[in-house]
Amino acid sequence: MTSQDKKIRVLYIDDEKNNLLSFQASFRRMYQVFTASSAAEGMGVLNNEKVHVIIADQRMPHSTGVEFFQVVRNAYPDPIRMLLTGYTDAEAIIDAINKGEIYRYIKKPWDEFELQNAIQNAYEIYSTRLLLKNKVFELEKTNDELNRFVYSTSHDLRSPLASVMGILNLAKMENSVTDPNNYMGMIETCVNRMDVFIQKIIEYYKSIRVEDENNSIEFVKLIGESISIARMQNPNIDFLLDIQQPVEFLNDSFRLSVILDNLISNAVKYQKNAEVNPVVKIRAIVTSEKAEIEIEDNGIGILEQHLNNIFKMFFRSSNNVTGLGIGLHIVKEALSRLGGEISVRSTYGVGTIFKIMVPNRTGVPITVVENI
Numbered sequence: 001m002t003s004q005d006k007k008i009r010v011l012y013i014d015d016e017k018n019n020l021l022s023f024q025a026s027f028r029r030m031y032q033v034f035t036a037s038s039a040a041e042g043m044g045v046l047n048n049e050k051v052h053v054i055i056a057d058q059r060m061p062h063s064t065g066v067e068f069f070q071v072v073r074n075a076y077p078d079p080i081r082m083l084l085t086g087y088t089d090a091e092a093i094i095d096a097i098n099k100g101e102i103y104r105y106i107k108k109p110w111d112e113f114e115l116q117n118a119i120q121n122a123y124e125i126y127s128t129r130l131l132l133k134n135k136v137f138e139l140e141k142t143n144d145e146l147n148r149f150v151y152s153t154s155h156d157l158r159s160p161l162a163s164v165m166g167i168l169n170l171a172k173m174e175n176s177v178t179d180p181n182n183y184m185g186m187i188e189t190c191v192n193r194m195d196v197f198i199q200k201i202i203e204y205y206k207s208i209r210v211e212d213e214n215n216s217i218e219f220v221k222l223i224g225e226s227i228s229i230a231r232m233q234n235p236n237i238d239f240l241l242d243i244q245q246p247v248e249f250l251n252d253s254f255r256l257s258v259i260l261d262n263l264i265s266n267a268v269k270y271q272k273n274a275e276v277n278p279v280v281k282i283r284a285i286v287t288s289e290k291a292e293i294e295i296e297d298n299g300i301g302i303l304e305q306h307l308n309n310i311f312k313m314f315f316r317s318s319n320n321v322t323g324l325g326i327g328l329h330i331v332k333e334a335l336s337r338l339g340g341e342i343s344v345r346s347t348y349g350v351g352t353i354f355k356i357m358v359p360n361r362t363g364v365p366i367t368v369v370e371n372i
Contacts, residue, residue: 007032008123009050013042013068014057014084019108023055026112031119039063039071046072051079053122055106058085069101078130080122084108154201161195201326212337214361215253219243219284219291222253226260227282230268237268238279245286250362255334260293262327263354267297270352275299290360296353302346310344331356 011034012023020035027033034049036042039060045051054072056065065083072081081101086108103122106115168188171177177184220243227239264280271278281296302310309315311332314325335342339359346352 008052008119010034010053010055010119011036011042011045011049011051011079012055013037013039013060013065015060016057019057027116027119030116039068042068043071043075046076046079051076052126053082053119054079055082055084055119057108058083058105066101073101078126080126082106082118082122084110150201154198157198158195161191161198164191165195213252213254214250217249217251217253217256219245219249219286219293222257223260223264223282223284226257226264229261230264230280233265233268234271234278236278237271238277240279240281242281242283244284247286247288247360248362249286249291249360251291251358251360252338255338256358258334259331259338259356262331263295263356266327267295267299267352267354270299271297272300272349286360288360288362291358292355293358294353294355296351298351301348301350301352302344303348304346307344307346311342 008031010027010031012020013036014020014023015037017037020037024033024035034045034051036045039056039062042054042056046054054069056068058065060068065085069081069083072079080103083102083105084107085105103125104118106118165188168184168191171184179185223241223243231237264282267280268278275298277298279298281294283294283296285292306315311328312325313329315329316325332342335356335358341357343355344352345355
């Protein structure tokens with residue numbers, strides 16, 4: 001890299017030739033200076049040269065400096081923009097600053113020391129932004145590679161787990177292993193827990209990586225599917241439903257099903273062992289603006305001091321529960337992608353109510369009303 005390449009690259013645009021010559025004479029030793037006598041000529045320089053700082057005169061024949069920067073900001077957002085003016089165009093200047101089109105303005109005739117400091121400060125901002133942009137790109141790339149690795153590894157791990165489970169089932173069928181201490185049962189429990197954990201990791205990956213889609217959603221069907229899955233954990237749960245959907249609802253059905261699966265599964269999972277009448281109540285009210293869904297259980301509840309932490313990944317409120325500490329984190333992430341919100345109320349030993357709000361991406365009314 002030559003010494004010329006290390007210099008700050010400045011483009012100065014002014015329709016007065018004397019000003020261009022004066023600027024070049026004053027700063028050519030410190031900076032690599034490009035000059036242009038019009039906005040069109042300045043755009044031509046930007047098309048062919050990498051520029052760090054752009055200085056434009058406000059009053060030019062075919063375009064003002066502010067108008068020029070409005071175009072430049074969209075086409076070349078990285079260079080720092082400064083306005084040079086000998087006129088008091090206060091409204092235009094204030095408007096440009098408010099819109100983020102210019103970093104600062106300098107009065108004409110310029111003070112050489114003031115302008116030099118302004119260019120130096122502008123370049124420092126340019127360098128900092130570029131460094132931050134590169135760091136963000138590197139972090140996104142690293143995060144993407146990590147997510148892909150976790151997803152691939154999770155899939156690969158399920159294959160040997162399935163083999164272990166198959167061998168255990170064969171041993172049970174053939175009664176070929178004497179197991180007075182139930183070691184095989186312990187192994188089966190551990191394998192099942194690991195398989196559930198891996199499925200959650202895959203679910204989380206899909207939730208954050210899959211592109212958003214808009215689907216027409218029927219809550220009776222969607223909630224019914226989640227209940228069918230949850231019943232496998234405890235067939236004795238009594239589900240009480242109140243689903244009111246007088247309008248069409250449009251949002252991402254995949255992420256919404258992930259949210260409902262996790263919340264309803266938790267409502268079933270965290271029931272009290274001694275509860276005679278385990279109940280999960282699900283209420284859904286759908287309007288043209290949003291869907292509000294409440295999932296209430298009469299389970300073990302959550303300690304008040306834990307309510308602020310339950311959405312953190314791997315947080316578990318007690319070592320006595322069987323959860324993995326990832327389900328509610330997945331719910332939170334998925335809701336964030338949908339533009340939704342979640343709140344929770346819980347009394348330890350009495351039960352928990354989760355309430356979610358999901359925006360409706362359409363408002364077209366339909367004639368169907370479901371009450372269950």
